[in-house]
Amino acid sequence: MEQWTEIINSDGNSFSSQINGLWKYRDLILELVKRDFILYYKQTLLGPLWFIIQPILTVIVFTLVFGQMAGISTDGLPCMLFYLAGVTFWNYFSESFRQIAGSFIENQNVYSKVYFPRFIIPVSIVISNLIKLGLYFVLLAGFYIYYINHGYELRPNYYILLLPVLIATMGMLSMGMGMIIASLTCKYRDLKFLLSFGIQLMMYVTPVIYPLSATPEKYRFLFLINPMTIIIETFKFSILGKGSFSFMNLFYGIIITLIIFFLSLVIYAKIEKDFIDTI
Amino acid sequence: MNQTVIKIEGLSKTYCIRQVGTGTLCHDLNRLWHKIRGKEDPYLKIGEVNDRSSQGQTCFSKALDEISFDILQGQILGIIGRNGAGKSTLLKIISKITTPSTGIVKLKGKVASLLEVGTGFRTDLTGRENIFLNGTIMGMGAKEIKQKLDEIVDFAGVSRYLDTPVKRYSSGMLVRLGFAVAAFLEPDILIVDEVLAVGDAEFRKKAIGKLGEISHDRNRTVLFVSHNMGAIKSICDRTIVLNKGQLVFDGETDLAIQHYLNDVSTVSDVDLANRSDRNGNGQLRFEDFTMTNKMDESIPVVCTGMHIKFNFNIDVKEALKKTKVFATFRSSSGYTLFICSNFFSNDFYDLEPGKYKITMDLPRFPLSSGQYAIDLKVTSGKTVLDEIESAVTLDVENGDFFGSGRIVTSKNGVLIDHTSSIQRIEH
Numbered sequence: 196m197e198q199w200t201e202i203i204n205s206d207g208n209s210f211s212s213q214i215n216g217l218w219k220y221r222d223l224i225l226e227l228v229k230r231d232f233i234l235y236y237k238q239t240l241l242g243p244l245w246f247i248i249q250p251i252l253t254v255i256v257f258t259l260v261f262g263q264m265a266g267i268s269t270d271g272l273p274c275m276l277f278y279l280a281g282v283t284f285w286n287y288f289s290e291s292f293r294q295i296a297g298s299f300i301e302n303q304n305v306y307s308k309v310y311f312p313r314f315i316i317p318v319s320i321v322i323s324n325l326i327k328l329g330l331y332f333v334l335l336a337g338f339y340i341y342y343i344n345h346g347y348e349l350r351p352n353y354y355i356l357l358l359p360v361l362i363a364t365m366g367m368l369s370m371g372m373g374m375i376i377a378s379l380t381c382k383y384r385d386l387k388f389l390l391s392f393g394i395q396l397m398m399y400v401t402p403v404i405y406p407l408s409a410t411p412e413k414y415r416f417l418f419l420i421n422p423m424t425i426i427i428e429t430f431k432f433s434i435l436g437k438g439s440f441s442f443m444n445l446f447y448g449i450i451i452t453l454i455i456f457f458l459s460l461v462i463y464a465k466i467e468k469d470f471i472d473t474i
Numbered sequence: 475m476n477q478t479v480i481k482i483e484g485l486s487k488t489y490c491i492r493q494v495g496t497g498t499l500c501h502d503l504n505r506l507w508h509k510i511r512g513k514e515d516p517y518l519k520i521g522e523v524n525d526r527s528s529q530g531q532t533c534f535s536k537a538l539d540e541i542s543f544d545i546l547q548g549q550i551l552g553i554i555g556r557n558g559a560g561k562s563t564l565l566k567i568i569s570k571i572t573t574p575s576t577g578i579v580k581l582k583g584k585v586a587s588l589l590e591v592g593t594g595f596r597t598d599l600t601g602r603e604n605i606f607l608n609g610t611i612m613g614m615g616a617k618e619i620k621q622k623l624d625e626i627v628d629f630a631g632v633s634r635y636l637d638t639p640v641k642r643y644s645s646g647m648l649v650r651l652g653f654a655v656a657a658f659l660e661p662d663i664l665i666v667d668e669v670l671a672v673g674d675a676e677f678r679k680k681a682i683g684k685l686g687e688i689s690h691d692r693n694r695t696v697l698f699v700s701h702n703m704g705a706i707k708s709i710c711d712r713t714i715v716l717n718k719g720q721l722v723f724d725g726e727t728d729l730a731i732q733h734y735l736n737d738v739s740t741v742s743d744v745d746l747a748n749r750s751d752r753n754g755n756g757q758l759r760f761e762d763f764t765m766t767n768k769m770d771e772s773i774p775v776v777c778t779g780m781h782i783k784f785n786f787n788i789d790v791k792e793a794l795k796k797t798k799v800f801a802t803f804r805s806s807s808g809y810t811l812f813i814c815s816n817f818f819s820n821d822f823y824d825l826e827p828g829k830y831k832i833t834m835d836l837p838r839f840p841l842s843s844g845q846y847a848i849d850l851k852v853t854s855g856k857t858v859l860d861e862i863e864s865a866v867t868l869d870v871e872n873g874d875f876f877g878s879g880r881i882v883t884s885k886n887g888v889l890i891d892h893t894s895s896i897q898r899i900e901h
Binding site for chain 1: 481489566567568569570571572573574575576577578579580581582583584585587590596598599603606607610611612613614615616639
């Protein structure tokens with residue numbers, strides 16, 4: 196009989212059709228990633244160099260303030276390297292999180308004029324930040340080689356093979372948290388005010404500028420609630436050989452991340468169908 | 475025979491027209507509570523007819539009310555109606571931007587919507603980059619776009635500026651480029667909302683031609699919303715009329731336009747007695763305003779060139795000598811276009827207490843299509859008796875001013891009687 200390719204009713208777009216949309220709109224994801232990259236340095240003199248300058252300046256300031264002035268322990272590792280390892284991961288997470296959380300409101304103009312699965316933009320943000328993460332890794336490798344040549348004893352170990360797991364977990368965490376905030380801010384703008392200083396505060400309870408071993412033992416479990424703590428700590432341990440690692444913690448961090456991620460999908464599915472009316 | 479490509483059944487959409495505030499959370503919780511108990515949404519039922527001129531009882535209004543119709547493949551369907559009739563809501567549902575509250579839409583094929591020209595253009599990206607971004611947003615593959623690139627660029631006439639950021643484009647170029655991307659990527663169903671309101675006459679002609687070609691030569695379906703009756707007339711095979719969310723006419727385009735223009739349920743009677751934003755000493759007050767044709771029948775819409783009468787009822791409280799009445803017609807940007815008054819003919823009115831009706835008779839209404847405002851003022855000597863700014867807002871539709879059969883489609887202008895002649899003065 197009659198073959199309809201699309202049925203629109205009050206239930207909105209079914210989740211499976213949106214997942215299919217991910218493939219159907221793959222060229223859009225690619226375009227968005229490309230655009231993000233190009234726009235980043237359009238009309239700048241230094242161009243793509245900015246991707247490198249930013250982390251270097253951050254690390255220098257951290258070294259001066261936290262390393263020299265405050266004298267916070269880095270587990271005996273070179274300050275620059277220790278901070279860069281933390282900043283590499285933290286910047287990926289915070290940037291993705293911030294961009295995704297603001298993406299629904301920022302793109303409401305497009306959303307209200309044309310349909311494509313709404314989570315295409317968050318997905319493109321996660322991917323385009325992966326490219327920036329890659330550049331950070333190149334920089335990190337540069338510092339790493341420099342310090343090895345200068346006789347520092349760094350003990351990378353086989354846990355480095357966990358790197359893809361760490362990155363995937365971090366990507367999912369940023370997307371999950373970002374989509375929850377993005378979905379809720381559609382209706383309640385209050386969260387927007389919380390976001391930027393929330394991210395800033397979160398950095399201080401994540402071992403970016405200090406090792407987990409510097410936290411008071413009594414309250415350490417509080418730090419471990421945050422999956423980013425485990426991710427960054429595991430990463431530092433795997434390449435620098437200092438710090439702590441346990442499969443138990445990692446497993447636990449992944450579970451929390453999955454819960455957040457699925458929760459975000461549930462909330463997203465709930466608001467997706469008519470968020471353009473409430474935004 | 476052409477098959478049905480869009481089937482719409484009992485489509486309704488309820489909007490909450492109140493701003494989100496602290497009450498929202500309360501409503502949400504109440505809704506959730508009803509849902510848990512398996513009951514209907516308590517706020518969905520109280521939607522009422524969406525009449526802009528009367529304030530609703532509730533904050534919920536029906537933008538679309540039980541709409542049903544089918545569209546065949548290859549058809550160009552015109553959709554007309556006053557502002558707020560639900561045209562855009564209908565298109566937004568069909569293009570999946572928002573969901574209906576009840577009812578169902580069934581579609582065959584790929585839909586692309588051109589609800590606004592140049593959606594998603596990024597000003598810092600070049601024309602070429604934007605073509606790809608815009609095309610992929612509409613669900614096209616990069617390969618497909620690459621194939622059509624030359625045609626798109628050619629139609630838009632931007633080949634020289636292809637690698638220039640679009641922020642350097644003129645607005646006309648942007649419009650052409652946006653239209654070209656949507657029109658050339660050949661979706662099965664193309665949705666076009668009022669894009670012809672922008673751009674110059676030449677572009678409009680080209681765009682209308684392109685839409686006709688898409689539907690007739692390639693058998694694609696086009697849904698076309700416009701306030702430009704001329705454009706609707708020239709390309710639509712069939713037209714539907716929406717009014718306050720309801721489908722009031724479905725059929726031949728000429729009849730639909732007629733139906734729309736004669737739609738008596740629209741606002742032609744404006745209550746002025748309750749306006750509080752007025753000046754004057756109150757010895758005289760404007761009470762209401764009506765619009766009639768030369769047979770004194772009430773009409774809802776003014777067309778350019780029509781014989782029309784503007785009637786103002788006034789209530790005179792005290793005897794007044796030598797009063798002058800002014801009706802100032804202003805463009806939407808605030809400029810005075812012309813003034814009607816008894817002052818110009820030295821025919822001042824001497825009034826006794828009581829009610830009067832003032833009629834201003836314009837044998838050929840001179841304003842072209844667009845929105846205008848009428849300011850009203852009555853003075854006696856130097857005293858202002860009553861004054862209301864923007865007492866009436868007037869929607870003017872295209873019409874035949876010169877009696878030549880040519881529908882004047884220019885926007886926001888005054889037309890005047892004139893002749894033009896040519897003489898050879900040298901051989």
